[in-house]
Every structure is written in structure tokens, then in C-alpha cells.
Amino acid sequence: MIVSVASGKGGTGKTTVAASLTTVWDGPLVAVDLDVEEPNLHLFLRPTVEGREAAHLEIPVLDQSRCTYCGTCSDLCQFKAISVMGKLVLIFPEMCHGCGGCLAICPEKALSPGQRELGEISWGRAGGAQFLMGRLRVGEAMSPPFMRLVKAKLDEMLAASPGDAILDAPPGVSCPAVNAVIDSDVIILVTEPTPFGFHDFQLAWEAFAPLGKPMGTVVNRAGLGSKDLYGFCRDKGLPILAEIPFDRAIAEAYARGRVIADVSPQLRETFVSLRGVIRDLAGRSRPGEVAHA
Amino acid sequence: MREIVIISGKGGTGKTSITGVFAHLAKNKVICDLDVDAPDLHLLLHPSKERVEEFHSGYEARIDKDSCTQCGVCAPMCRFGAIREDEDGFSVDPLRCEGCKVCVAFCPAEAVRFTQKHCGQWYVSSTRFGPLVHAQLFPGGENSGRLVMVLKQQAQEIAKAKGLDLVLCDGAPGIGCPVISSLSGTHLAVAVTEPTPSGMHDLERVAELCNHFQIGFSVIINKCDLNPDEAARIEAYCLAHSYPVLASLPHDPVFTRAMVKGLVVTELPETELSRELVRTWTRVEEMARRVP
Secondary structure, three states: OEEEEEOOOOOOOHHHHHHHHHHHOOOOEEEEEOOOOOOOHHHHHOOEEEEEEEEEEEEEEEOOOOOOOOOHHHHHOOOOOEEEEOOEEEEOHHHOOOOOHHHHHOOOOOEEEEEEEEEEEEEEEEOOEEEEEEEEOOOOOOOHHHHHHHHHHHHHHHHHOOOEEEEEOOOOOOHHHHHHHOOOOEEEEEEOOOHHHHHHHHHHHHHHHHHOOOEEEEEEEEOEOOOHHHHHHHHHOOOEEEEEEOOHHHHHHHHOOOOHHHOOHHHHHHHHHHHHHHHHHHHOOOOOOOOOO | OEEEEEEOOOOOOOHHHHHHHHHHHOOOEEEEEOOOOOOOOHHHHOOEEEEEEEEEEEEEEEEOOOOOOOOOOHHHHOOOOOEEEEOOEEEEOOOOOOOOOHHHHHOOOOOEEEEEEEEEEEEEEEEOOEEEEEEEEOOOOOOOHHHHHHHHHHHHHHHHHHOOOEEEEEOOOOOOHHHHHHHOOOOEEEEEEOOOHHHHHHHHHHHHHHHHOOOEEEEEEOOHHHOHHHHHHHHHHHHHOOOOEEEEOOOOOHHHHHHHHOOOHHHOOOOHHHHHHHHHHHHHHHHHHHOO
């Protein structure tokens, strides 16, 4: 089972929930940080890193001697990564999406595969769980192709030692966030009942509902703001899976890098019960959607 | 004309609440919400839209079932895993399609249509604090640095036309495409952080990004009393790198109370916090004047 922890608004407690779930999980697990722009899960799980590797995107490299300047490649490229001006070919590696179109279409085979570094993937162990994270290179704009590579590594890890995975997704409701959750079996939306939290939560629901995955809500900082969120969840049939109270002591524990599930027996119980509810939710298949084993 | 962008790296540090306060305090400015993915500033500013424009960006492939000969050339060529085969034949998953046109170019039957995507809307609005340029991408769509560029350009044109000398922008969280676009051509980035492990970690990443693009960088530490030791570490880090710390603000639920009322904190009865916010804005303005 792959569980994605997502949110529309940033800072609602995604990482807090992912870290706490990891510490109370009761079977083989890979905890994955897919918030590759600002990965934070390791700050709370403090894994021992066992390996790391640079992740690359395939980009074109020109063999000037074969090029006839026909412009077929630049006509195809939708991302303005190649331009041909007279007898000058310019390749802009940072614009390339790695679609491989130019390499396949060049009639002279003048383009060969090269690499652009997207970031670094690292893995290891955190307590009883395996750990995996991606860290986007600063200055690199494209997170989705990098996230695909982190997920390929996850598939490898799950193939070698089968189990569940908890994905800490990036905030937002667009391409990177959807890319993160698209292959999961269940989506947990973490929100707070403030006007900003509720507004972005509605956007998140709109973005993720078309995926047809079982989805539920964790309300963080419950007691703040208003009750509008609860009415919306009722109307959309989104179950409230857990509530974490608004409590300065929790905020302070988080600020000290503690996993919230370890702060008090009550909080631990909240996450143990959340674990059970998530399993139930994933087992409940939606019409036309078969839940994974 | 000066442009200031409020960013954060980590979400939820108070970036938008503080931008709202600055929008209240700044004179002669255009306000711009560059968080086109999950914008929230309008919840404080209640804009009345005066101009609505569609935003189109990129293309999307779609297989015409009648022309498709089921040859299967397209599927292995798609690097994004967007082409599916089921009992109805081949189709493109729009959520995975990158719009690269490879399937269109290589389909021997010319069965793949390629249409421009309508990705969202952008608006020019009036608010009680002045003109606001903002947008909403359709949820689940492409997050576009291009839309961020459109908004910035609009804001600058409005500023020029109205003789205003400041563009004040609310940025997006993270360090990727929309953030990079937000920072392009900006005079000053103000990062709102919090004294938590994530806040510190993400601050270092946005600082590095601003250095990479050679943009003036300064810091506001919000919720500074949540962990005074970490706040001190952030201050030391800023000092070591010569990043001015423009304010250290307490963790105060008044930000949420103002948000619930649809107001900014400096519109509520005066407190020590609101006086400090006024002083903070003066410092931001001063910084923005000083950077080259």
C-alpha cells in the first residue's frame, strides 16, 4: 500500500503527519520524502544514510560534424531547448524536459544523449523503516522529472523488500503535487481549519478527486479558525481521519525537531488509530477502482 | 521602480499574512500574488475583478480513436508514461502528458491531435489597498513560471501607467520553477522563516537560490518564541552570511484572528505586534531602496 500525505497549503503539518505515521507503523515500510524542493522529513526521522546518487535527466548533445542545420529538432522541441540559426545550433540544457524527441527525430543522428543533474537521491534507515529522499539541486526548476526518478528508486526498494510506503508530497495542487500522489493507493490531505487552510484544501480536493483514489482528511491545529472545513468534508464524503489539537506545546515540540507521536501517549494513540483508519480506507475500493493488495 | 518579493521556502511560516500587512502599509504600489498554485492573498484583500484573462500554456496530446490504427508506436516513445492501452485502444492520460509532441511527430497515421491547454485565469483587480494582479491555475494543472512572468509584467505595466513606484509580490513556497520566475528581475527578496528545523533548512535553500540569481536577500523570523535557541541559530546564520534580519516576530494567534475576519493585523486595534510590523515595513522599504 502506498500512502501519500499531501496538502494544498504549505506548513499545515504534512511532514509532522508523515513522520509520526512512520514511527507508529507496524510492518515493513519505506518513508519517502517527495517534497524535493524543500525536503524536511529527514530532520525529524534522522535517518542513517546508506547510499546516495546523483539523478540525471537525459538531454541532447550535438555532434557538429554530422549536423546539416535542417532544423527538424528545433521545430519539434516544445520547450525552446534547441534553436538553429543559420549554421549555429544552440542547446539550452536547463529548458530541456528530457522527452527524447530531438534524439529520435534527427535524420543525421547528430544528437546523442547527455545529462543534466536534477538533484541527489539518498536512502538509508530510520528506526524500523527504510528511508528515501530526493533533494532538488538549487537552481534547478523542474521537480516532476526528478520525482519520477525518486519513485523509480522506491519501486526498486519495494521490489527488493516488499512493504508499504508513506510519501511526504510537496505542497500545492499543481503538476508537482499531482505527480507525487498519482501512483498511490490512498491520499491523506492534511489541513488546518483557518481561512487559508480551508481555501487551499478545496483546491486540493478539486485537484486530487479526479484521480479516483480513496481520500481522507487529517485536521491539524483543530480548534483554530472556523468550522467551514467540516461542512465541506461532509458534503464531499471525505472522512475526517484524525484531529490534532491546536496546542502551543505541540508547536514547540515540532520546533525542537520532535516527532509529534512521541510527545504524549494521547498523540501516539491518535496516530496508531490513524494507521488503522488508513488501512481501512485503502481497502475500501471505489467504483471502478481496485485497491491494491 | 522597485520590486519586492516575499518568499519563504517552507510553507506556513506566515508569508501571506505578512505580505497583507505590507500591502496595507506600503504607499504607491501595485500588489501581486505570485503564488498562482495556491493563492491566498485575495482572502485578505477581497479584490473586485476589473479584468479577467484566460491563461493558455503548453499543449496536450489526444489520440483520435477513429484515425488510430493501434500500431503502438507512440506508447514506448513517451518518456512520461502518459500513453495507456486498454480494451478501447490507446489513449493519453492528460495528467501525465508533458506536451512534448513526440507522439504527434512519430504517429504514422497522424492520429494524435495537439491542442493548446487552457491552464487558468489571471485578473487585475481593485482592493482597499490598491491594484492587485493575481491568478488561479486550474487545480491539477501545470504549475507555470510563465504565468508568474505574465503577472509580474502586468504589475509593472500598471505601476508605470499609474506612476506607482513599487511592486509588492507574495511569492510561492519552494525553490522550483514558479519561485525562480518570481525572483527574476527582483530587487529584494524577503524570506519569512520560523525557528523550526524545517524553517532553518528551507531558509538556507532559498538563500542559496537568491545568491545563485544575485538577488538582495533579507529575513524575517516569525514565531520567534517557539524555539528561542533555533531563532538564535537563524540569527547567527544570517549574521555570518550578511543577510539582514529585519524583524523577529512572536507566535501570535492574532494573525489567525485577523485572517478569519478577512483583515490584516495592522487594521485591528493597535498592539505592540502591530507597531513592530510598522517598523518592520520601514526597514524593508529602506533595504529595497539600498539594494542596487
